[in-house]
Amino acid sequence: MIMQSGESRTTRPGPVTRIRVREVSGTAVRDHRDDLATEEPLEIRLLAGRESRTVAITMRTPGVDFELAAGFLHGEGIIAPGGIEAIGYCTDEDLEPEARYNTVTVRLGTTELPDISALERHFVTSSACGVCGTASLDALRDRCAPLGGGPAIEVSPEVVYGMPDTLRKAQGVFGKTGGLHAAGLFTPDGALVAAREDVGRHNAVDKLVGWALLTERLPLDRHVLLVSGRASYEIMQKALAAGIQVVCAVSAPSSLAVTLARDFGMTLVGFLRGERFNIYSGTERIAA
Numbered sequence: 001m002i003m004q005s006g007e008s009r010t011t012r013p014g015p016v017t018r019i020r021v022r023e024v025s026g027t028a029v030r031d032h033r034d035d036l037a038t039e040e041p042l043e044i045r046l047l048a049g050r051e052s053r054t055v056a057i058t059m060r061t062p063g064v065d066f067e068l069a070a071g072f073l074h075g076e077g078i079i080a081p082g083g084i085e086a087i088g089y090c091t092d093e094d095l096e097p098e099a100r101y102n103t104v105t106v107r108l109g110t111t112e113l114p115d116i117s118a119l120e121r122h123f124v125t126s127s128a129c130g131v132c133g134t135a136s137l138d139a140l141r142d143r144c145a146p147l148g149g150g151p152a153i154e155v156s157p158e159v160v161y162g163m164p165d166t167l168r169k170a171q172g173v174f175g176k177t178g179g180l181h182a183a184g185l186f187t188p189d190g191a192l193v194a195a196r197e198d199v200g201r202h203n204a205v206d207k208l209v210g211w212a213l214l215t216e217r218l219p220l221d222r223h224v225l226l227v228s229g230r231a232s233y234e235i236m237q238k239a240l241a242a243g244i245q246v247v248c249a250v251s252a253p254s255s256l257a258v259t260l261a262r263d264f265g266m267t268l269v270g271f272l273r274g275e276r277f278n279i280y281s282g283t284e285r286i287a288a
Helices: 065-075 117-124 133-141 157-169 172-177 201-214 233-241 255-263
Strands: 003-005 016-025 028-037 040-048 051-060 084-089 103-108 181-186 192-198 224-227 246-249 267-270 278-281
Touching (some): 040 065, 133 255, 157 192, 181 201, 192 201, 255 267, 255 278
Parallel strands (some): 040 103, 246 267
Antiparallel strands (some): 181 224
16 A cells, blocks of 8 residues: 655645736736746655665656656656555655655665666766667667557547647646646547646656556556657657557657657657647557
8 A cells, every 4th residue: 555645735835836927018017916837846765675865856846746756766667566665755854844845755665775777877867978769769678568569449530639628628737827738648539537737748747657556557558648748758658668559749759759659569649730640650549
């Protein structure tokens, strides 16, 4: 059983920050309140036995931080379903009260920390360190198998056309701020199962996968993922780790995202706007 401590505290930062702004329109000037999407750092720590280590710091929109941490760790191959013993905000007395809600500790059900050397290299590497797309795909093949062949699920173009509008209506914080990405999990017939928002595209997907992990819904092999921006390698990697066969993006995919989709038997849809889209991989799952 996963214990999620600290979620009921009311002093943690919220997803919306209110400020005063001066708006200039033509010759008119007025001061008014504006709502911004909150952006703050989240430190993710692993704890096993007496060992503790920070594995990542990411900028995110506060809210469902435990889902974000769990989804991130699963997507990077650090934990598997059932691997979390407890998860909560940091209670170290030396931290400022605000900082405690920007630090999540994930306790594993093991006595030793897993090998996170690959994760550490990923998060400190610059473009001059010799990392390439081929190396990233090779590392992914070591821990992820291609998805099953054939159209295990099938989605009609009409369902695909309708998903962006459904997701947009579920974006409560975007409606207030206009500054957030979203990820939505759908059934093959177009029903929205869950949606998450964040200033980071990858974080929104991590929150969805973390929700599925913490509620014992993985793998998500009977679902479709829609992201409100572009489809990157990282998003496809997270979807693959969660078992998602069909990924749709409102904007363009990257070249490495397409390569990953083709290598691992995933369906990738891009430029989903109105009643048109491109299929870059896995055409058999779109019943056109």
